[in-house]
Amino acid sequence: MSTLYSNLKFLRYADHIEALRQGRVVAPVHVRIKPINRCNHACWYCAYRADDLQLGQEMDLGDVIPDDKMFEITEDLIAMRVKAVTFSGGGEPLLYKPLPRVVERLGAAGIRVASLTNGSNLRGDMAEAFARWGTWVRVSLDSWDDASYAKARGIASGQFSRLLDNMRAFVARKSRCVLGVSFIIGRDNCAHVYEICALLKAVGVNHVKLSGAVVANDLHANNLYHREIMPLVGEQIRRAQADLADETFAVLDHYHELDELFAKSYSTCPFLQFLTVIGADCAVYSCQDKAYTADGRLGSIRDRRFRDFWFSEENRARLYGLDPSRVCGHHCVTHGKNLALNEVLALDPDHACFV
Ligand code: SF4
Numbered sequence: 344m345s346t347l348y349s350n351l352k353f354l355r356y357a358d359h360i361e362a363l364r365q366g367r368v369v370a371p372v373h374v375r376i377k378p379i380n381r382c383n384h385a386c387w388y389c390a391y392r393a394d395d396l397q398l399g400q401e402m403d404l405g406d407v408i409p410d411d412k413m414f415e416i417t418e419d420l421i422a423m424r425v426k427a428v429t430f431s432g433g434g435e436p437l438l439y440k441p442l443p444r445v446v447e448r449l450g451a452a453g454i455r456v457a458s459l460t461n462g463s464n465l466r467g468d469m470a471e472a473f474a475r476w477g478t479w480v481r482v483s484l485d486s487w488d489d490a491s492y493a494k495a496r497g498i499a500s501g502q503f504s505r506l507l508d509n510m511r512a513f514v515a516r517k518s519r520c521v522l523g524v525s526f527i528i529g530r531d532n533c534a535h536v537y538e539i540c541a542l543l544k545a546v547g548v549n550h551v552k553l554s555g556a557v558v559a560n561d562l563h564a565n566n567l568y569h570r571e572i573m574p575l576v577g578e579q580i581r582r583a584q585a586d587l588a589d590e591t592f593a594v595l596d597h598y599h600e601l602d603e604l605f606a607k608s609y610s611t612c613p614f615l616q617f618l619t620v621i622g623a624d625c626a627v628y629s630c631q632d633k634a635y636t637a638d639g640r641l642g643s644i645r646d647r648r649f650r651d652f653w654f655s656e657e658n659r660a661r662l663y664g665l666d667p668s669r670v671c672g673h674h675c676v677t678h679g680k681n682l683a684l685n686e687v688l689a690l691d692p693d694h695a696c697f698v
Contacts, residue, residue: 370423377433385497443472450476474518514547607667
């Protein structure tokens with residue numbers, strides 16, 4: 344099985360590193376779009392809805408990208424030669440009705456398309472569009488049966504069984520679109536990790552990625568929360584990898600203590616030109632960790648095209664002016680990549696060739 348996950352993907356885009364060196368703005372490699380803020384589930388750990396987490400401070404649950412705006416954005420992404428688009432929340436992206444047509448337009452133009460989803464609407468036209476044009480779909484999960492699923496998400500019983508049916512039907516399409524599961528581990532489900540891995544293998548998904556719930560903006564509070572369940576979880580992950588992993592199914596262990604220093608030592612975020620986020624409020628944000636926050640807001644595209652905004656002087660000033668040491672004192676998925684990029688950008692050119 345080739346590798347799907349890596350923190351080094353950005354190394355394939357040397358032009359972007361050169362642009363950063365020269366202070367230029369280039370089209371992002373990857374754009375995340377949050378088409379709708381409404382969600383039909385209420386997960387207890389959702390970073391957009393938990394009061395004490397960083398995300399979503401300025402999120403309006405009623406926001407949705409108007410259809411015509413979405414198709415305008417779609418044409419801009421194609422014209423800008425963006426390589427990949429991921430649909431994600433805010434809300435549940437597969438509740439956005441025009442999405443099958445958007446996915447088809449992007450896919451037919453050669454852009455790789457993916458979605459994070461709760462999987463409840465991965466059926467009908469939506470499933471057909473992703474099966475035909477998608478590169479991957481990743482279902483978020485935290486439960487092991489109908490009762491635990493209903494409790495974790497504040498929904499009616501029976502939905503877990505329906506989700507498994509949706510995933511089985513998607514697998515049966517035998518498409519090239521990789522169906523994975525992101526399983527979020529907390530104290531309620533920590534004894535069921537092996538069980539869910541075995542169940543997901545039987546369903547036919549390609550892989551399960553196991554991660555810890557982020558429960559606070561504070562590093563030590565997160566680590567303390569997970570420390571007491573870590574031996575139990577670790578034993579099950581090792582057993583699942585030994586018993587279940589094969590050429591059709593992978594168990595990806597992303598469950599570990601957070602060791603990043605939340606305080607940032609660097610004053611620019613070079614990764615902003617690799618990945619950007621468009622919110623359901625028609626604003627562009629720096630990244631998924633600062634979506635719907637004032638500090639992460641790059642600018643609005645409500646009354647102008649995305650490509651006009653992206654290449655504007657206003658955006659250039661924001662991209663090079665956002666100072667993580669001042670405004671990003673929280674968990675950041677990009678931290679390791681920023682450390683690497685800042686080190687590369689600081690290299691003395693006379694010495695950089697002594698590899
Ligand atoms: S440092 Fe991290 S959290 Fe801050 S803007 Fe960059 S990617 Fe986002």
